Every structure is written in structure tokens, then in C-alpha cells.
Amino acid sequence: MSDGTPPAGPASRLVSDQGLDDMVLPFAVEPLDLRGRVVRLGASVDHILVQHNYPPPVARLVGEAMALTVLLGSSLKIEGRFQLQTRSDGAIDMVVVDFDAPDRLRAFARFDAGKVEDAAPSGELLGKGHLAFTIDQGNDSSRYQGIVALEGQGLEEAAHQYFRQSEQIPTKVRLAVAQSVTGAGASWRAGGLMVQFLPSAPERLRHIDLDPGDAPNGVDFAPPDEDDAWAEAKALAATIEDHELVDPTLSSERLLYRLFHQPGVRVFEPRPVRDACRCSQERIEAMLRRFTRAERADMVGDNGLIGVTCEFCSAYRAFDPKDFDE
Numbered sequence: 616m617s618d619g620t621p622p623a624g625p626a627s628r629l630v631s632d633q634g635l636d637d638m639v640l641p642f643a644v645e646p647l648d649l650r651g652r653v654v655r656l657g658a659s660v661d662h663i664l665v666q667h668n669y670p671p672p673v674a675r676l677v678g679e680a681m682a683l684t685v686l687l688g689s690s691l692k693i694e695g696r697f698q699l700q701t702r703s704d705g706a707i708d709m710v711v712v713d714f715d716a717p718d719r720l721r722a723f724a725r726f727d728a729g730k731v732e733d734a735a736p737s738g739e740l741l742g743k744g745h746l747a748f749t750i751d752q753g754n755d756s757s758r759y760q761g762i763v764a765l766e767g768q769g770l771e772e773a774a775h776q777y778f779r780q781s782e783q784i785p786t787k788v789r790l791a792v793a794q795s796v797t798g799a800g801a802s803w804r805a806g807g808l809m810v811q812f813l814p815s816a817p818e819r820l821r822h823i824d825l826d827p828g829d830a831p832n833g834v835d836f837a838p839p840d841e842d843d844a845w846a847e848a849k850a851l852a853a854t855i856e857d858h859e860l861v862d863p864t865l866s867s868e869r870l871l872y873r874l875f876h877q878p879g880v881r882v883f884e885p886r887p888v889r890d891a892c893r894c895s896q897e898r899i900e901a902m903l904r905r906f907t908r909a910e911r912a913d914m915v916g917d918n919g920l921i922g923v924t925c926e927f928c929s930a931y932r933a934f935d936p937k938d939f940d941e
Contacts, residue, residue, distance in 0.1 A: 636804075638885040639689045640867040644810075646878040647844040648819075651810040653867040654685045655860075659890040660792075661803040663722050666929050670728065671794075673707055674803060676737050677724045678792035679770050680712045682807035684722075685888055686788065687748065687774075688714030695752040703765050705742025706730035713927070719891040721927040737769035746773045778811075785812035785820065785845050791857035806860030808870075810852050812845040819844075851875060892928035899923050899932055904939060911936050 636657025643650050660681055664674045680699055688697030699712045712722040726740075734740045743766055750759040761781045763773050771788050778786035789808040794801045814820065819842045851874050859870055871880045903911060903921065914921045920933040 637888045640885045642882045644875045648814040654807045656805040660805045664803045675792045678805035679790045682805040684712040686809045698749040703742040703744025706734045707740045723926045738767045787852045791860035793861045804861040894925040
């Protein structure tokens with residue numbers, strides 16, 4: 616999950632004013648031993664959210680999940696799939712976001728419309744359950760999965776909890792989602808920032824929030840002081856406003872310059888992101904062939920066909936059951 620080495624490619628000049636949508640911009644703040652990424656999602660997140668016609672609270676949470684998935688998944692150095700999935704007892708009982716390296720993104724959510732109206736903050740929408748991050752390299756490679764308990768916190772805090780417990784890398788994440796209203800109408804936008812403290816000296820990786828466990832009565836736990844560079848980095852990252860992460864007139868380069876111009880920031884080649892579902896006529900047909908004839912017969916609708924709707928892209932495809940008897 617860590618982004619320990621600067622991305623390949625020449626450093627970019629901080630001259631752009633217009634934001635580039637559907638891009639991930641890797642960066643480094645070397646005086647503070649920071650590596651990070653900024654993601655800005657425009658048409659990709661809008662297309663996914665609009666095609667599902669989610670209520671605004673659901674759309675915002677799914678948009679946050681998409682931004683977080685891209686921040687984490689785009690750091691993969693291999694071809695494969697990074698998946699974020701939540702399962703919980705909340706109004707939104709499941710969110711699934713797939714990032715197929717290097718650039719394909721898809722997402723969907725399952726929710727109770729009645730409960731959504733009564734829950735506003737993302738933590739209440741998620742409820743209690745778990746958040747899983749899965750890396751699947753395909754072929755015969757083993758999968759990696761990290762799991763975080765959901766106990767009423769939002770996705771930002773769940774991500775911080777994951778890095779504290781599993782990766783033990785000091786990490787700060789910011790996520791924002793909003794609707795941008797222009798003369799052409801309203802469209803969804805999402806943005807995210809992730810910074811990680813990756814010093815060359817391991818003794819500098821001190822966590823002030825890690826308790827060593829049970830201690831005898833009367834013994835006070837004195838957490839170590841945070842590294843000054845990481846404390847400064849967190850303070851700078853905390854100043855970012857939600858609107859800055861989704862403002863189409865503010866480029867990622869300018870945003871990073873606002874945050875880190877004093878220590879100095881280098882940015883690298885941006886990487887595109889696009890919404891693309893992996894479903895296809897051929898994939899679904901192959902899946903249906905794995906069922907028995909009797910099982911396929913139970914799937915036939917009133918029109919005499921087997922209808923399949925993709926949960927991710929909502930595409931509907933129909934199949935003649937007779938074609939599977941060849």
C-alpha cells in the first residue's frame with residue numbers, strides 16, 4: 616500500500632491553473648520525507664453515480680469510496696485489481712469499488728432508501744461492520760486482504776485506522792465529494808489527498824497513538840513524541856478545504872503548491888483514470904455455461920430469455936437458453 620519510491624517520469628512544473636479531471640498526480644515533499652497522491656475525478660465519478668441514480672447521501676459516500684480506492688490502488692506496481700468493499704448493518708449495507716490497474720474504475724452500492732433518509736453523516740450511513748481492502752494479482756498469485764472494523768466512523772478515519780494497524784505507515788487521507796452546478800447542469804465531482812511519512816531511518820516512524828497494551832496499575836503510558844517533519848506535514852494537510860479538492864478551476868499542482876510551497880514539492884507525471892466495467896457478453900455467457908441446464912431453466916423470464924443486469928454498470932443483456940444446449 617505504501618508509495619515508498621517517487622513515481623517514474625520527469626517532474627512537472629507547477630504552472631497549470633485549470634484542473635485536469637480523472638487524473639492521479641503523484642508527488643513528493645522530500646524535505647519532510649513525504650510521498651503522496653492527489654486524485655481528481657470528474658466525468659468518471661459523475662457517469663457512475665448518475666447511471667445508478669443514487670440519492671445524494673449515497674452518491675457522496677460512493678464518491679468518497681471511489682476517490683479512496685484510486686488513491687490506494689494507483690500505487691500498485693503490478694497489473695491486477697484493487698478492491699474496496701464495505702459490509703455493514705448501516706443504511707448503506709454494501710459498497711464495492713474495483714480499480715483495475717492501471718486506470719479502470721467501477722463501483723456500486725446497495726442501500727435501504729428508507730434508512731438513508733434518517734442517516735446523514737457517512738459513519739451513520741455505514742453503521743457497524745467491516746471495510747476490506749483486497750489486492751488480487753490474478754493468475755495463481757495469492758491475494759492480500761486488510762480488514763478494518765467499521766464502528767460508526769467514516770471512510771477517512773477507517774483508512775487512517777487501517778494504516779495504523781496493518782501497514783504501520785503514518786498516513787493522512789482527505790476525501791471530498793460535491794455537485795458542481797454550471798450552465799450545463801449539475802455534475803458530481805470527487806477528490807482526495809493522501810500523504811505518507813516514509814523516512815529512510817526506521818526509528819523516526821514513531822506513532823503517538825499506539826498503546827502497547829495492558830499495563831500494571833499505576834503505570835502511565837507515555838507515548839513517544841511524533842517526528843517533527845510528520846507533525847508539520849499533518850498540520851499542513853489538515854488546512855485543505857473540501858472545496859479545494861473538487862474545484863475544477865484549481866489544478867492539483869496549484870493545490871500542492873498552496874500546501875507545501877515552503878518545504879518544496881515535486882510532482883510527477885499524472886496518470887489517467889476512467890470508468891470502465893469489465894462485464895461483457897462473452898464473460899456473462901461463460902458464467903452462465905457453468906450452471907446446469909436445470910439452474911439455467913430457473914433463470915428464464917416471461918420473455919423466454921435469461922436476463923442479466925450488471926450491478927456495476929447497469930448494462931442489461933439477454934441470452935437464449937437454447938444457445939447453451941449446443
